[in-house]
Structures are given as C-alpha cells and as structure tokens.
Amino acid sequence: MPFNLGKYTELNSFLKTKNVTLVAVSKFQPLEEIQKAYNAGIRDFGENYAQELCSKFPALPDDIRWHFIGHLQTNKVKYIAPFVYLIQSVDSANLLKEINKQAKKAGRIIKCLLQLHIAEETSKTGFNEDEILKINYADYPNIEICGMMGMATFTGNEEILKNEFSKLRETFLKAKPQFPQMQILSMGMTDDYKTAISQGSTMVRVGSLLFGRRS
Ligand SMILES: *Cc1c(COP(=O)(O)O)cnc(C)c1O
Numbered sequence: 001m002p003f004n005l006g007k008y009t010e011l012n013s014f015l016k017t018k019n020v021t022l023v024a025v026s027k028f029q030p031l032e033e034i035q036k037a038y039n040a041g042i043r044d045f046g047e048n049y050a051q052e053l054c055s056k057f058p059a060l061p062d063d064i065r066w067h068f069i070g071h072l073q074t075n076k077v078k079y080i081a082p083f084v085y086l087i088q089s090v091d092s093a094n095l096l097k098e099i100n101k102q103a104k105k106a107g108r109i110i111k112c113l114l115q116l117h118i119a120e121e122t123s124k125t126g127f128n129e130d131e132i133l134k135i136n137y138a139d140y141p142n143i144e145i146c147g148m149m150g151m152a153t154f155t156g157n158e159e160i161l162k163n164e165f166s167k168l169r170e171t172f173l174k175a176k177p178q179f180p181q182m183q184i185l186s187m188g189m190t191d192d193y194k195t196a197i198s199q200g201s202t203m204v205r206v207g208s209l210l211f212g213r214r215s
Helices: 005-018 031-039 050-059 074-080 093-105 129-133 158-178 193-198
Strands: 021-025 044-047 065-068 086-090 110-116 143-150 184-186 203-206
Touching: 005 021, 031 050, 044 050, 050 065, 050 074, 074 093, 086 093, 086 143, 093 110, 093 143, 110 129, 110 158, 129 158, 143 158, 158 184, 158 193, 184 203, 193 203
Parallel strands: 021 044, 021 203, 044 065, 065 086, 086 110, 110 143, 143 184
Antiparallel strands: none
C-alpha cells in the first residue's frame, strides 16, 4: 500500500483553501510509507493502536505530531502519555481520569478531543451530549480539551452524513463555553471528508485516500 503523492498534493491544496488540517491515518502502514508521507511534508499522523504507535514513534522523525484516534483502553494510556500530541478519541470520564493521571506523571498537559457518538451503529464509541455537558473540566488540570471528534455512520447517504456531522457541530457549539480552548472539530475520513467540511469540520483524518485501501 504505497503512499500516493499525487493524491496527497491534490487533497492538500483542497484542504488549504478550506483551512482544514490533515491528519494522515497511518495505521497498519509500514515505516517506509510513513517516511515517504513525511518527506512530502506531512507532520500529523493518526494511529489506532497503542502498541503500534509505541513501536513507530522511536523509529520516525521526532517532529511528527502523533494523534491517537482509536478506542483507547485505560491500561494503555501510560505507554503513549509521554509523547502523544493529541488524543482524539476520549470517550469516557474514566479515560479522562486516567489520562489526567498519566499526564501528571509525565509532567505534561495532554491535549484531548471529546468523541461524540453520532453514528447509527452501536459499535462506534463515544460520549453522548449530556455526558459531555456534565464533565467538570476543573477535575482534569493536566488535560487540555481542544475540541471534539466524531465518526459518522458508514453509508453513502448524504443526508444521514450531513445530519450526523451537523449534530456534532451543534454539540461542539453547546459545549464550547465549558471548555475555553475548544476549537478543533475533527470529522471526516476518506469517504466523507467533503460532506464533513461542508458541515464545519476543521480537521480530517484520512487514510485510504493517501495510502490505498488497507488489507
Ligand atoms: C481508520 C480511521 C480513519 C481513516 O479512515 P479512511 O477511511 O482510511 O480514511 C479515520 N478515523 C478513524 C477513527 C479511523 O479509525
């Protein structure tokens, strides 16, 4: 699954016109392909598995900003806490608590996004809106909540996608007063990033378009 420079160049110029940040999703990609993407100018990479991330981190340039985007088990937080740039997939108060604890141990303030459950599929994780509005930010001094993330239903139905993304943006706007540093709205992947951007996305997480379909 080789890194596709042509696709990247095209995507990058589109995202620039929209002022949207690209996170290249590099799960299951070998180091050489990630290095090629880095050489093309990408600095933000997203990984889904703590173990995979921990093995890639020391082998690649240290100015890479590593985003964690998969479901994170509390017992894995300690492995990524020393170096992770942004944990996008925070989906429970328990996880917030553990990230805060490990961030403190590492002498860091860790940036996080709150994941909202917006899809129809129950397999996708995330907070619901009420849970987000109930978070007491002061309980987590070593966490900076920078925004929200969501994954839409796996569907080609434009209306469903639009509704889910706009729901995410609505909750983002509601929660904003509670989290003064909130500005990132991470939504959109290979198949739905254009719809996500039309609904206010400021960050997309794109894998297959750049690296080819994962096997
Ligand atoms: C795998 C993954 C992506 C990227 O998906 P593509 O369809 O390959 O662009 C984005 N976000 C999350 C949370 C993922 O797990």
